[in-house]
Amino acid sequence: MRFTSEQSLDDGVVEREFTLGDIPGILWTPAPESVPASASASASAFASEPAPLILISPPPLGLRKVYPRLAGRARYYAARYGFAAATIELPGSGDRPRLAELDQARADLRRVMEAGEPVGDEIVAALVLPLVERAVPEWRTALDALLALPGLGGPVGYEGGVISIGVRLATVEPRIAAACLFAGSLVPRVISEEARQVGIPLQVLLQWDDEGNDRQASLNLYDAFGSKEKTLHANMGGHTGVPQYELDAGARFFARHLK
Amino acid sequence: MRFTSEQSLDDGVVEREFTLGDIPGILWTPAPESVPASASASASAFASEPAPLILISPPPLGLRKVYPRLAGRARYYAARYGFAAATIELPGSGDRPRLAELDQARADLRRVMEAGEPVGDEIVAALVLPLVERAVPEWRTALDALLALPGLGGPVGYEGGVISIGVRLATVEPRIAAACLFAGSLVPRVISEEARQVGIPLQVLLQWDDEGNDRQASLNLYDAFGSKEKTLHANMGGHTGVPQYELDAGARFFARHLK
Numbered sequence: 001m002r003f004t005s006e007q008s009l010d011d012g013v014v015e016r017e018f019t020l021g022d023i024p025g026i027l028w029t030p031a032p033e034s035v036p037a038s039a040s041a042s043a044s045a046f047a048s049e050p051a052p053l054i055l056i057s058p059p060p061l062g063l064r065k066v067y068p069r070l071a072g073r074a075r076y077y078a079a080r081y082g083f084a085a086a087t088i089e090l091p092g093s094g095d096r097p098r099l100a101e102l103d104q105a106r107a108d109l110r111r112v113m114e115a116g117e118p119v120g121d122e123i124v125a126a127l128v129l130p131l132v133e134r135a136v137p138e139w140r141t142a143l144d145a146l147l148a149l150p151g152l153g154g155p156v157g158y159e160g161g162v163i164s165i166g167v168r169l170a171t172v173e174p175r176i177a178a179a180c181l182f183a184g185s186l187v188p189r190v191i192s193e194e195a196r197q198v199g200i201p202l203q204v205l206l207q208w209d210d211e212g213n214d215r216q217a218s219l220n221l222y223d224a225f226g227s228k229e230k231t232l233h234a235n236m237g238g239h240t241g242v243p244q245y246e247l248d249a250g251a252r253f254f255a256r257h258l259k
Numbered sequence: 260m261r262f263t264s265e266q267s268l269d270d271g272v273v274e275r276e277f278t279l280g281d282i283p284g285i286l287w288t289p290a291p292e293s294v295p296a297s298a299s300a301s302a303s304a305f306a307s308e309p310a311p312l313i314l315i316s317p318p319p320l321g322l323r324k325v326y327p328r329l330a331g332r333a334r335y336y337a338a339r340y341g342f343a344a345a346t347i348e349l350p351g352s353g354d355r356p357r358l359a360e361l362d363q364a365r366a367d368l369r370r371v372m373e374a375g376e377p378v379g380d381e382i383v384a385a386l387v388l389p390l391v392e393r394a395v396p397e398w399r400t401a402l403d404a405l406l407a408l409p410g411l412g413g414p415v416g417y418e419g420g421v422i423s424i425g426v427r428l429a430t431v432e433p434r435i436a437a438a439c440l441f442a443g444s445l446v447p448r449v450i451s452e453e454a455r456q457v458g459i460p461l462q463v464l465l466q467w468d469d470e471g472n473d474r475q476a477s478l479n480l481y482d483a484f485g486s487k488e489k490t491l492h493a494n495m496g497g498h499t500g501v502p503q504y505e506l507d508a509g510a511r512f513f514a515r516h517l518k
Contacts, residue, residue, distance in 0.1 A: 208482070208491075219478070222493070223467070229502070232467075232493035234481070243488070245515060249508065256504060 001145040011079040015071070020142055024063060024095065025088035028074040029151065050154035052258035053146060054085040055139065055176075057160025060131065062094030063087065073159075073247060081251050083258070084152055088142050090162070091134035101130050125188035128164045132191070135165045140173055147175070155258040159250065163221070164191040170198045178257035180205070180250045182242075183232075185217035192224055201229040203253040205246060210239045260404035270338040274330070279401055283322060283354065284347035287333040288410065309413035311517035312405060313344040314398060314435075316419025319390065321353030322346065332418075332506060340510050342517070343411055347401050349421070350393035360389050384447035387423045391450070395427045402434060414517040418509065422480070423450040429457045437516035439464070439509045441501075442491075444476035451483055460488040462512040464505060469498045 005017040012031030017024065030051060054077055058066050074085035092099035105126040112119055147153050159180035160166055166181045171194050183206040204222050208215065222232050231253070235243050264276040271290030276283065289310060313336055317325050333344035351358035364386040371378055406412050417425060418439035425440045430453050442465040463481050467474065481491050490512070494502050 228495060230495055231502075232491065234491035234493070236487060236489055243490075245511075248511075252504075252507075 001142075001149075009075065011075055013075045013078040015075075020088065020138075020145055022096070023088050023138060023142075025086060025142060026063070026067075026070075026074075027084065027086045027146065027149075028071070028078050029084045030078045030082045032151075050152055051082055051084045052154045052254065053152055053156050054083050054254060055143070055156065055158045055160070056085055056087045057135075057139070057158065057162065057165055058087055058090060058093070059161045060090045060093045063089045064094055076247055077251055077254075080248075081255055083157075083251075083254065084146075084154075086142065086146055088138060091131060091138065099130065099134075102127070105130070119186075121189045124186050125190070128162070128186065128188050128191070131162060132164050132168050135162075136168045136172065139165070139169055143173070143175060157254045157258050163187060167191050167195050167198060170200055170202075176200060178202070178254060180253060183207075183213065183218035183222060184210075185214040185221070186212075187217075187221055192221060195221060195224040196226045198225050199227055201253075201257050202227045202231070203250060204230065204232045205242055206232060206234040207239055207241055208234050208236050212239050260401075260408075268334065270334055272334045272337040279347065279397075279404060281355070282347050282397060282401070284345060284401060285322070285326075285329070285333075286343065286345045286405065286408075287330070287337050288343045289337040289341045291410075309411055310341055310343045311413045311513065312411055312415050313342050313513060314402070314415065314417045314419070315344050315346045316394075316398070316417065316421065316424055317346055317349060317352070318420045319349050319352045322348045323353055335506055336510055336513075339507075340514055342416075342510075342513065343405075343413075345401065345405055347397060350390060350397065358389065358393075361386070364389070378445075380448045383445050384449065387421070387445065387447050387450070390421060391423050391427050394421075394424050395431065398424070398428055399432055402432070406434070416513045416517050422446060426450050426454050426457060429459055429461075435459060437461070437513060439512060442466075442472065442477035442481060443469075444473040444480070445471075446476075446480055451480060454480060454483040455485045457484050458486055460512075460516050461486045461490070462509060463489065463491045464501055465491060465493040466498055466500055467493050467495050471498050 001018050001020050003016050003018045008014050014029045016027045018027060056070055056074060058070060070087055077083040077085050089096050092102050109123055109127055112123060155177045156175050157178045158166060158169060158176045163181050163184045164187055166179055170176055170179050178201045180203045183204050202225055206218050233246060233249065260277050260279050262275050262277045267273050273288045275286045277286060315329055315333060317329060329346055336342040336344050348355050351361050368382055368386055371382060414436045415434050416437045417428060417435045419425060422440050422443045423446050425438055429435055429438050437460045439462045442463050461484055465477050492505060
């Protein structure tokens with residue numbers, strides 16, 4: 001892990017860009033030596049211990065494009081709750097080399113949808129599994145490197161992006177203690193089955209009128225998770241319409257579990 | 260409204276029992292002249308203004324029986340958020356005269372369920388509508404009396420108990436600005452239709468494995484509400500298994516809307 005830039009932002013949060021091999025990433029850490037602005041007991045309890053770390057997995061649109069949204073979340077976590085947060089670019093996204101098989105799978109999906117045909121599990125699997133199989137080991141490597149940094153090493157939460165990556169990571173990576181996932185229906189059958197093995201506390205966001213995801217399939221996936229503590233937060237609106245208040249609800253979910 | 264007892268509790272909250280005609284009730288108000296213990300901006304903003312009032316509608320089990328649960332919620336709201344909270348006994352419950360038609364409807368429901376027959380809308384309507392038609396005017400009368408008290412007169416939230424009462428009250432009572440409802444499926448068709456007219460912000464709790472309510476019917480009712488802002492919080496477990504953290508989530512929902 002090599003840091004390539006560092007700046008202190010006006011909320012005191014320190015933002016550092018890094019590369020991990022050829023994968024670009026960003027790390028946000030709370031203001032050094034400061035008690036977080038929030039007076040909540042959960043936040044001040046972290047002051048003398050390693051900060052909890054939230055892995056924020058981006059959607060596959062390129063970090064540059066989603067930077068404002070990701071940085072907004074990360075800085076809220078850091079400034080208000082004393083969490084560190086980090087993200088890395090997904091395989092095939094942003095400035096990373098494109099993946100021919102993903103491009104092919106996207107073209108196949110588009111053709112099927114334009115023809116009005118049902119989207120079969122084969123197409124979903126071709127679209128999602130290559131991403132999962134590359135991204136999950138990369139996240140685990142990033143986690144090794146991040147937890148070795150001074151001031152980190154606390155409990156780890158995960159949130160993001162492509163729900164299938166979250167499911168696989170929650171299944172194979174025991175250092176992840178809680179996850180906030182965005183419900184979706186473009187999930188291969190093999191991942192839906194893995195969901196039954198997930199045991200960590202989950203908070204699942206669902207957009208009730210998501211134009212890109214089937215509501216019943218998303219509810220079925222929520223139902224499938226094996227976790228004893230799982231909460232579904234369903235809100236009105238389309239895919240990008242998650243209400244602002246869910247940011248704090250997510251932070252409070254992590255504050256409950258990352259101790 | 261006649262107060263029959265008053266005590267200051269150890270958290271500074273003042274609890275007063277009252278009668279409204281022959282209806283018993285309880286009012287909890289924040290410690291006088293104190294800023295609420297919570298340092299949240301939303302709470303301290305209320306310090307110099309009339310306190311928001313949360314109407315806590317009990318389940319039809321009698322106030323005496325559900326007192327610990329209700330008082331726990333009310334005192335949390337008052338001590339942590341500076342809200343006042345009040346409850347009144349439902350018609351036919353607790354020490355109030357039993358209602359023959361409700362007893363008859365309950366016996367009919369039991370017979371149908373024991374016979375394994377489907378519970379038709381006629382039976383649900385007989386069970387629920389007499390309660391709705393009596394309770395709603397009583398809540399409105401209580402609201403008149405409560406809002407006339409010194410220190411009250413702020414915005415009003417509603418939470419509770421029998422969801423059909425909440426739906427009707429949210430439809431006919433414009434002083435209720437936001438409501439936290441407990442999803443259920445024993446809802447007469449006429450009330451499901453009224454749900455489309457509800458326009459205030461809603462937070463709806465649903466217990467995923469509620470032994471007394473059908474999950475899909477509860478989801479359909481959530482879907483039916485006309486409100487632009489509505490959030491569903493679905494949690495694992497049975498009817499009485501609502502997790503403790505939903506108390507604060509409800510308080511924060513009210514804090515967002517009762518300003």
